[in-house]
Amino acid sequence: MNIQQLLYRKNWLFFDQSVSGLSMNPMYSFAMDDTLCRRAAELEDTAIARSWVHDRTIVLGIQDSRLPFIQAGIDFLTEKGYQVIIRNSGGLAVVLDPGIYNLSLVFREEKGLTIDRGYDLMVAFTRSVLDELGESIVDGEIKESYCPGRFDLSVNGQKFAGISQRRLRGGVAVQIYLAMNGSGSDRAHLIREFYNRAVNGAATKFHYPRIDPEKMASLEELSGHRFTSDELNHRILLRLQKLSDQLAMYELNSTDWDRYEDNVTRMLKRNQIVSP
Structure with missing residues (x-):
């Protein structure tokens, strides 16, 4: 099964939190993707796309939370006006702010949707949405970026996006952050x-990234065009329309809300380490 076949669904559902997310605790956003994983696992030939944008937040990985002087690092971020949370998926520290657009594509786990194929389909989908950059978008690790990974997306060696994946209860959420506008180097x-x-010079159990700020940029810096959430939503909806027989907006039902509350409780427990 090729990438286009994996992306094509009888029904695509779109759930937009690109505006409401700005006033929402980002912990709840990760709980929402877990909720949608559960829902997608129950749906036939249906997938869910969710857009989300949050205010100034640093999302740490589990390994980050175990750094020797983690509290000093958290205090620094707090002083700079960022809240700090620990996510429930892999990876290291990333920045969320109003210039960062996040997209989750949520599928039922199925034969052919391997971990690598999950990443491949998000790369293909992103290239199709950002058609002015298209094939100039390279997937491959930018080691000197924050949260470096095999499926970093870059143009001319400057990273503007990173992809992660969450597999839970028969569902798969493939998540990407896109630096729409603002300064990539400032975030780095x-x-x-x-x-x-x-770290403060202490020994660590993992190799944290040696970040070169010039290795990171936003789409605005790379293309000269100032992207907005509304524009990306519009582009994504047009693309999903071509990848489905029917495109509709998704609304949470009572079962979703119950599951969401349980997932929020788990996220809050995980984040006790960064609570004051």
């Missing part, structure tokens, strides 16, 4: 200083 400077303070 922030995370580099976080690591400087949270």
